[in-house]
Amino acid sequence: MTEKYTKGETHGCIVCGKLYQLYVVTDKSGKFLDAKVMSAGGNLVSYAARPLVACEKHSNAEIESAVARVYGGQNENDD
Secondary structure, three states: OOOEEEEEEEEEEOOOOOEEEEEEEEEOOOOEEEEEEOOOOEEEEOOOOOOEEEEOOOOHHHHHHHHHHHHOOOOOOOO
């Protein structure tokens, strides 16, 4: 079984920058595994490489556009 580490982090909304508190789970080497948004009004954005959060008020199109702008396109097979 892989050792997992959880820590609290602050992340900004990928679209507008509003701050949210997250619990981020990593493995022993620091690779991102999972996250949970602890602040009200935020949702976790599916992105395999790192924890991302967006406000509930933003549309899926806005979120996808912001992720593509910041990180480029994401392939379904990315780990």
